[in-house]
Amino acid sequence: MSMNDEYQPINCDDYDNLELACQHHLVLTLKLRSGEVVEAKAKDLLMRKKVEYLVVEASGEQRDLRLDHIESFSHPEIGTVVVSAE
Structure with a gap:
């Protein structure tokens, strides 16, 4: 997936979970659509x-x-969230 692809907004619930993770500075395990895994x-x-x-x-x-490049993210408090389009 190139960085020039048109942005596809993610599902509101997934966004809310990311917002919560930011508020609590959670360490997430993020799986990107490129196959890269980032902690x-x-x-x-x-x-x-x-x-x-x-x-x-x-x-x-x-x-x-x-x-829209994040396939999923996980944390023990929120479980694993598979990111979907809006």
């Missing part, structure tokens, strides 16, 4: 040019992950 602390959600991102901190570095 990172959820920091913030932001929108840039009509594309939504999850801001995470992994190994001391900040990354912005496009929400």
